[in-house]
Amino acid sequence: xxxxWNLSTHSRRVAAALAAGGSLLLAxxxxxxxxxxxxxxxxxxxxxxxxxxxxxxxxPALALFYGGMARGKNVLGTIMHSFFLMGLVSVQWAxxxxxxxxxxxxxxxxxGLDFLFLAGVGGDPNPDLVGTIPHSAFMVFQMMFAIITTxxxxxxxxxxxxxxxxxxxxxxxxxxxxxxxxxxxxxxxWMGPNGLGALDFAGGTVVHINSGVAALAAAIVxxxxxxxxxxxxxxxxxxxxxxxAGLLWFGWFGFNAGSALASNGAAANAFAATHLAAATATVTxxxxxxxxxxxxxxLGAASGAVAGLVAITPAAGFxxxxxxxxxxxxxxxLCYWAVSLKRTxxxxxxxxxFGVHGIGGTWGALATGIFASAAVGGTDGLIYxxxxxxxxxxxxxxxxxxxxxxxxxxxxKVVDATVGLRVSDQDEITGLDLSQHGExxxxx
Numbered sequence: 303x304x305x306x307w308n309l310s311t312h313s314r315r316v317a318a319a320l321a322a323g324g325s326l327l328l329a330x331x332x333x334x335x336x337x338x339x340x341x342x343x344x345x346x347x348x349x350x351x352x353x354x355x356x357x358x359x360x361x362p363a364l365a366l367f368y369g370g371m372a373r374g375k376n377v378l379g380t381i382m383h384s385f386f387l388m389g390l391v392s393v394q395w396a397x398x399x400x401x402x403x404x405x406x407x408x409x410x411x412x413x414g415l416d417f418l419f420l421a422g423v424g425g426d427p428n429p430d431l432v433g434t435i436p437h438s439a440f441m442v443f444q445m446m447f448a449i450i451t452t453x454x455x456x457x458x459x460x461x462x463x464x465x466x467x468x469x470x471x472x473x474x475x476x477x478x479x480x481x482x483x484x485x486x487x488x489x490x491x492w493m494g495p496n497g498l499g500a501l502d503f504a505g506g507t508v509v510h511i512n513s514g515v516a517a518l519a520a521a522i523v524x525x526x527x528x529x530x531x532x533x534x535x536x537x538x539x540x541x542x543x544x545x546x547a548g549l550l551w552f553g554w555f556g557f558n559a560g561s562a563l564a565s566n567g568a569a570a571n572a573f574a575a576t577h578l579a580a581a582t583a584t585v586t587x588x589x590x591x592x593x594x595x596x597x598x599x600x601l602g603a604a605s606g607a608v609a610g611l612v613a614i615t616p617a618a619g620f621x622x623x624x625x626x627x628x629x630x631x632x633x634x635x636l637c638y639w640a641v642s643l644k645r646t647x648x649x650x651x652x653x654x655x656f657g658v659h660g661i662g663g664t665w666g667a668l669a670t671g672i673f674a675s676a677a678v679g680g681t682d683g684l685i686y687x688x689x690x691x692x693x694x695x696x697x698x699x700x701x702x703x704x705x706x707x708x709x710x711x712x713x714x715k716v717v718d719a720t721v722g723l724r725v726s727d728q729d730e731i732t733g734l735d736l737s738q739h740g741e742x743x744x745x746x
Contacts, residue, residue: 353560367546375733410492457655458517506616514660579630583610586634
């Protein structure tokens with residue numbers, strides 16, 4: 303009996319010790335959880351979640367913008383490019399794209415596999431990226447950028463690429479081109495604050511130069527549409543295009559102001575700069591058009607707005623409102639001129655992706671180096687006495703353009719050799735809506 307009593311007493315003491323230890327562990331876990339939650343700013347989190355949803359809206363807006371500019375027989379095929387990528391790129395980003403862009407740095411070129419299949423990407427903040435919002439919120443916000451950047455390229459090859467080729471090309475491009483360039487600038491790579499020091503607030507190089515140059519490569523590799531440039535190929539529904547441009551303008555507030563990654567003064571400044579640049583470019587494109595053609599068009603107003611939005615993207619968090627007006631004003635005239643040159647050089651950039659995004663993004667990256675002000679954010683630029691900032695801006699433009707063009711060219715050639723890039727002449731004459739998707743945009 304004494305032995306049994308001793309064993310029972312010992313058991314009770316062990317159980318009590320385990321319970322106490324468990325309580326301590328639970329308390330420590332609770333304290334750690336409370337600390338993580340206290341690091342999250344609910345206002346910043348709400349702003350980034352809203353901005354993510356608004357940026358996603360930009361992709362169907364782009365579908366309307368591009369779809370209206372295409373011919374009626376290709377409206378659904380053109381819209382499908384953007385809409386389908388909302389699915390394809392989201393899956394790619396979750397599986398491998400995010401970790402390639404924002405994983406631990408590998409040689410300054412690409413991210414490691416820390417976040418493969420979104421491992422470790424949850425509701426707690428990641429102080430190495432942004433410490434006031436959940437890691438998952440940051441991941442989703444960046445996902446929306448990957449989607450629309452890939453969709454922008456479709457303007458260069460609209461009305462003539464096979465849909466199967468489009469799917470393969472887009473998967474390869476967002477993996478091999480977008481993710482590394484994103485890492486260079488925002489993920490801790492060689493081009494960003496810890497390296498070259500190039501300023502790119504919301505995607506002048508990552509998004510616009512990258513996609514615009516890729517669109518140029520695609521237009522060259524796939525060749526012009528049948529009948530181009532002798533046959534007139536006017537937009538079939540400018541109502542869609544203007545509606546799409548208006549929604550893009552709205553979405554760009556999430557794109558640029560959201561890139562502050564906080565609900566603060568930097569976001570407010572980027573919001574104001576974005577709007578003023580777009581407004582000014584709308585006016586200057588129409589003025590250039592009126593001077594050249596004697597008429598200002600709705601297509602010109604819509605294109606001008608997008609050109610201004612593109613140009614202010616890298617500068618939005620670094621310049622004041624008056625600089626934004628200058629940047630937008632120049633963008634309207636410059637991009638109008640660039641779009642008009644495609645006939646001179648003979649390439650068929652169907653929906654002016656290179657003329658607006660490639661040229662507008664290049665001007666924006668240069669303008670950031672010119673007009674950046676430390677009083678607003680970042681560092682001073684040329685007009686504030688820091689001419690040295692122009693070197694990182696120029697180098698980032700050249701590196702992005704060369705990498706994007708060469709890799710896109712190679713990817714297109716591989717896809718052409720394996721899947722086949724272009725639809726047949728008969729399918730192109732019939733239209734991509736019927737030949738690629740078995741349906742029509744208008745059944746009147």
